[in-house]
Amino acid sequence: MKKLRIATRKSKLALWQTEHVAQRIRDHHPDVEVTLVPLSTRGDEVLDRSLAEIGGKGLFLKELERAILDGEADIAVHSLKDVPAEPSEDFDLAAFLPRADWRDWWITRDGATPEDLPPGSRVGTASLRRQSQLLARFPHLEVVTVRGNVQTRLAKLDSGEVDALILAAAGLQRLEIDREHTLPLEPPTFLPSAGQGVIVVQCRAGESRTLEMLQSLNCRDTFDIMCAERAVVAELGGDCRMPLAAFARLDGDRILLEARLASPDGGEVLDARVEGDRSEAENLGRKAARSLLEQGGTRILSQI
Numbered sequence: 001m002k003k004l005r006i007a008t009r010k011s012k013l014a015l016w017q018t019e020h021v022a023q024r025i026r027d028h029h030p031d032v033e034v035t036l037v038p039l040s041t042r043g044d045e046v047l048d049r050s051l052a053e054i055g056g057k058g059l060f061l062k063e064l065e066r067a068i069l070d071g072e073a074d075i076a077v078h079s080l081k082d083v084p085a086e087p088s089e090d091f092d093l094a095a096f097l098p099r100a101d102w103r104d105w106w107i108t109r110d111g112a113t114p115e116d117l118p119p120g121s122r123v124g125t126a127s128l129r130r131q132s133q134l135l136a137r138f139p140h141l142e143v144v145t146v147r148g149n150v151q152t153r154l155a156k157l158d159s160g161e162v163d164a165l166i167l168a169a170a171g172l173q174r175l176e177i178d179r180e181h182t183l184p185l186e187p188p189t190f191l192p193s194a195g196q197g198v199i200v201v202q203c204r205a206g207e208s209r210t211l212e213m214l215q216s217l218n219c220r221d222t223f224d225i226m227c228a229e230r231a232v233v234a235e236l237g238g239d240c241r242m243p244l245a246a247f248a249r250l251d252g253d254r255i256l257l258e259a260r261l262a263s264p265d266g267g268e269v270l271d272a273r274v275e276g277d278r279s280e281a282e283n284l285g286r287k288a289a290r291s292l293l294e295q296g297g298t299r300i301l302s303q304i
């Protein structure tokens, strides 16, 4: 019997995602014995500062990648939006699972919409992308940094520390957290992060047997739209700490890509929309990024 060890973060969401991948692998390859290797990462441990402050691309990945390089694990499972967009020399992304709900959700105690909340109400998020889009449309609100796992954040809403939260729908759905007062945040007001809602499997670069085995988990449609979204981020040299959104959809074989770069206070919002054949996915992403830069994105980025 072949063995496959999967490195995973220890949060409930990470364990759910990894168990989900493990089950898919067992379904496709009954001859493989799949086990989990749970690890802590710096992104999980440092909770009193924002991700932008503790910095470093791939904060949630490093420990899992180290485990693969040291031979403690064979593959790792990640939320794609936490994976830096520049291609890595040491690792390959072997499978992109079908995209789940890509939206952000607005969550309150009583069902208030952003318009309903009185001036100065506190909205918890640690994401500059969520902050800038929220303030662009609802400048009367105040954003406070809230980190930690989904349960920790919801507890801060329930205790009154914040009046609203913005969280990824996919995370809440995977944890089967069924809150009453949730509202989807959607385009054109709200665009998701590149990669939001997509689980990805990583392995050591060029490991052909592993790549082949994981091919059966890969969703081609998701892969193509992710190429477009991630090319936007890569071209801007960014990561999830940037006030940058990218959202691609397929219409037949055409990709529609929207990208948005905004100043953290929401005062300036730049939008790019491009469209083209799916075989051009990466080019579309670069084109959208260049359009953002030409519209004034260079200045926004220099101020972050």
Ligand SMILES: NCc1[nH]cc(CCC(=O)O)c1CC(=O)O
Pocket (backbone or CB within 6 Å): 079, 080, 081, 082, 166, 167, 168, 169, 170, 171, 195, 196, 197, 198, 199
């Ligand atoms: N940044 C943390 C993170 N990474 C992936 C998800 C949710 C799952 C996903 O988007 O695939 C979350 C939580 C959140 O943003 O609310």
